[in-house]
Ligand SMILES: Nc1ncnc2c1ncn2[C@@H]1O[C@H](COP(=O)(O)OP(=O)(O)OP(=O)(O)O)[C@@H](O)[C@H]1O
């Protein structure tokens with residue numbers, strides 16, 4: 001990221017646009033069915049290799065399913081899971097953060113204790129166990145990810161609310177006899193929207209990686225769905241002979257997460273300078289750079305060095 | 308400072324209880340392990356006997372009470388499959404996980420700190436840009452996919468390292484790098500921004516005004532301050548490696564605790580799953596607590612603070 | 615004065631090259647300073663005082679800032695042509711500097727002892743007991759009590775005033791010829807300020823060190839400066855002995871500054887705003903930079919740079935409206 005510029009960064013912007021278009025128009029773009037394959041056509045290499053066929057530009061997997069088509073449809077899963085999970089946890093976390101920050105006092109202490117506990121859990125481990133035990137399904141993946149994600153929203157929105165609460169227009173509304181609900185929804189919420197947007201974007205990459213990890217471990221979206229993580233797990237046994245099954249979904253995932261992270265960093269720098277200390281928290285393996293208690297300098301954590 | 312630490316310790320305990328509860332109720336609410344253990348044709352009576360033997364016929368709250376009590380005396384029960392004490396299984400696998408986490412942390416610090424330093428001091432140089440690309444990629448790369456790609460390149464194609472298993476030094480290179488890449492990227496960004504902040508400070512200016520050699524200014528006056536967040540972060544990472552080792556261990560067939568948990572999920576060996584998750588979570592939570600204590604100790608300002 | 619001056623600055627120019635253009639932060643500053651003398655540098659915020667000071671020790675923030683011209687002669691040697699290594703032997707040894715904020719200028723991760731002794735060891739080559747003695751005497755000279763127990767303490771265990779004394783002790787520990795103090799008391803309490811300045815004067819009398827003191831406070835100027843230089847837009851627009859400048863301010867800008875003070879010499883009046891905006895240093899007008907705000911503006915002021923006019927013994931002003939007294943320099 002060179003010196004931050006005013007314009008939307010073209011690289012992540014283009015990738016994200018392509019991704020959304022791909023997801024929306026998957027049925028028109030995909031040359032074959034993503035879930036059905038011709039077993040006689042199995043393990044065909046990409047078109048530019050010897051034995052490659054034009055019908056399968058990126059080759060086929062062990063059931064003869066078209067890799068390109070699966071990667072294209074896979075974008076839908078990543079996108080829908082992250083939209084749903086972030087929608088759910090964002091709504092819940094924001095509501096909690098607003099109430100906690102606005103009410104203060106005992107409510108605040110109680111809710112923030114919960115949030116801290118939520119933040120302190122080892123995310124991946126809990127997610128694996130939760131999904132595994134509750135039967136892997138699309139719905140459970142979304143629910144479990146949301147369950148692990150809301151504290152991040154709650155914490156940040158609460159902090160923001162504390163600041164906004166002190167401003168004159170809120171005091172005026174209180175004097176005018178407005179109800180708390182009215183003040184929160186009309187005065188405070190609109191002011192946290194930029195922050196909300198930034199956190200949401202920064203979490204998208206994290207959700208995509210988490211969903212991929214769960215699918216890879218066999219506790220995510222169940223087969224035969226063309227989830228990228230699942231495809232990578234599928235290709236594992238054929239690394240030596242049919243690497244293309246593993247390579248392409250991974251590249252798709254990498255590009256997507258990269259684009260979202262770059263976009264998130266850019267949004268953070270431009271929408272909301274206050275948030276500079278947040279980094280793109282896209283983590284897979286080390287469960288997360290979990291938010292750190294106040295005593296530690298967060299500034300640097302994952303380096304928002306802006307320029 | 309003591310008040311803060313005691314508060315943190317209490318919070319850690321609470322988090323642990325939350326984990327215990329999640330694990331307990333989830334494993335109990337999902338399928339009955341008796342069905343898995345016994346033949347499909349087993350009589351109702353046989354099932355009853357086994358349920359009684361496993362304590363599964365008692366009311367849920369009672370089971371929970373017994374469970375928590377047992378945990379506090381270190382009794383996790385026996386494996387449903389092997390009938391051996393769960394603690395034995397855990398002890399067998401734990402060293403491998405700790406070993407991998409340790410090497411990965413060492414590697415990430417070794418890569419991340421010097422690169423981050425260089426990036427900050429030579430801000431805007433070619434190597435700075437390269438280091439930042441390395442960092443952004445690291446934060447966007449699905450770890451399981453990176454692992455597979457490393458296997459493809461270094462084990463399958465080049466034959467330099469074994470593709471999996473635990474044994475000599477050559478076995479740990481690929482898994483440690485996979486686990487460490489993401490974190491070395493995070494450490495790099497952290498070091499870079501911490502160092503940039505330090506380099507802009509008055510005391511660095513003052514150190515130069517004293518006529519000190521630039522190397523002394525950087526390494527003695529600069530690094531020492533920049534390192535404070537980095538050291539605590541590195542320890543935190545190690546802790547997170549423990550919490551999230553499932554993925555890398557799976558990819559590289561590394562016989563650690565994470566893989567044991569995943570295997571036990573497929574065989575529905577719940578006592579092992581429970582104990583494994585609890586042990587990893589406990590390490591994770593206690594480790595994070597330790598990080599806070601370490602941070603308070605390393606920072607003279609907090610160390611000397613009364614109250 | 616008969617003795618050769620300690621410091622001669624000739625036509626010093628330091629510019630910042632930024633994306634928005636070239637900022638002429640210091641644009642032709644000249645002055646001389648004798649051993650043991652105190653020169654106060656005053657002027658509005660942004661007039662280039664700090665950059666002038668940093669230029670003398672060649673620590674202008676890089677890469678944007680560069681010294682683009684002039685000479686800085688310390689005891690006859692030009693500092694601007696020295697190698698980085700030679701320059702390091704000047705800093706801390708011959709020229710020391712104290713910064714404005716005592717809370718941030720000491721390293722929070724190192725003990726006071728380390729921070730004082732490293733500079734003594736470097737420049738005086740002392741080791742062991744001799745080093746320790748020297749460090750202690752440096753601290754004691756600035757009236758830091760219980761110096762030996764304080765060696766092991768960290769900056770945060772000191773008050774602001776104490777820290778500023780520690781910084782000064784560090785600065786003065788190697789017997790420099792020149793101490794540059796950039797607003798050393800701005801962030802201190804009034805009483806602490808007075809104490810600190812007393813101490814500085816005392817140490818100066820004993821060690822014979824010359825001082826360049828940057829300040830916004832004419833009370834301080836009156837109290838300790840032998841001479842005053844008034845800076846505006848990167849130039850010294852008036853310079854003379856403190857008495858001369860106070861009694862006979864010869865530049866409209868100086869008069870405006872002094873008029874803002876109800877009672878010079880009493881209290882610590884800050885420079886009150888004078889009308890108009892300080893100039894944009896990257897887009898200076900032709901002619902006198904003060905012209906747009908000047909109550910005595912003439913048409914020539916906006917066309918040509920003003921001449922340097924001598925208005926008394928060593929008292930100079932850069933203005934079209936000022937009448938020369940005696941011969942022009
Ligand atoms: N690092 C920098 N980059 C770009 N421009 C700078 C930099 N430092 C200073 N300047 C410019 O140099 C000019 C002079 O700054 P300087 O700090 O010397 O002012 P000053 O007289 O010390 O003011 P103050 O009383 O506020 O300390 C300022 O107008 C500023 O625009």
Ligand SMILES: [Mg+2]
Nearest residue numbers: 663664665796
């Ligand atoms: Mg200044």
